[in-house]
Amino acid sequence: MPVSFWGQDGNKRYHKAYFAEFDGVWTHGDFVSTHPITKQLFSQGRADGVLNPSGVRFGSSEIYQVIESVFSNEVEDSLCVGQRRPSDNDERVILFLKMKPNAAFLQNSRDE
Numbered sequence: 001m002p003v004s005f006w007g008q009d010g011n012k013r014y015h016k017a018y019f020a021e022f023d024g025v026w027t028h029g030d031f032v033s034t035h036p037i038t039k040q041l042f043s044q045g046r047a048d049g050v051l052n053p054s055g056v057r058f059g060s061s062e063i064y065q066v067i068e069s070v071f072s073n074e075v076e077d078s079l080c081v082g083q084r085r086p087s088d089n090d091e092r093v094i095l096f097l098k099m100k101p102n103a104a105f106l107q108n109s110r111d112e
Contacts, residue, residue, distance in 0.1 A: 051082045053091050063095060074103040 019098055021027045025095040031044040049060040059082040067078045076096040082091040 030057070042055060051080070051091070051093050053093050063093075067095075067097075074105075076100045076103075 002014070004010055005017070007013075018026050018028065029050075033042050033044055035042065051060060054104070063080040064078060067075055075097050081094055081096075081097040083094050084091050090111055095107060
């Protein structure tokens with residue numbers, strides 16, 4: 001956990017990121033579940049928009065920004081999610097697109 005955030009409003013952003021949800025309690029943004037018998041904790045993944053395929057961390061908002069700036073004439077809505085791979089603990093990023101009426105997802109759209 002970082003001890004502070006850089007910049008003029010760093011303390012305010014730091015508090016908002018880690019301590020604003022529950023008064024005086026650190027919240028890190030991961031989902032966990034507890035085994036009902038053993039009380040063992042299982043990490044279920046991030047509760048925020050951070051994706052982490054192969055250790056490369058980025059926000060889903062970065063993907064949405066590209067979709068909106070490049071494909072706004074074709075794409076009506078989009079959803080970008082991480083999916084844990086069954087073969088290991090890594091994840092892949094999946095992008096769902098809802099095309100606008102009279103727009104089709106074409107190979108050249110993917111290559112663009």
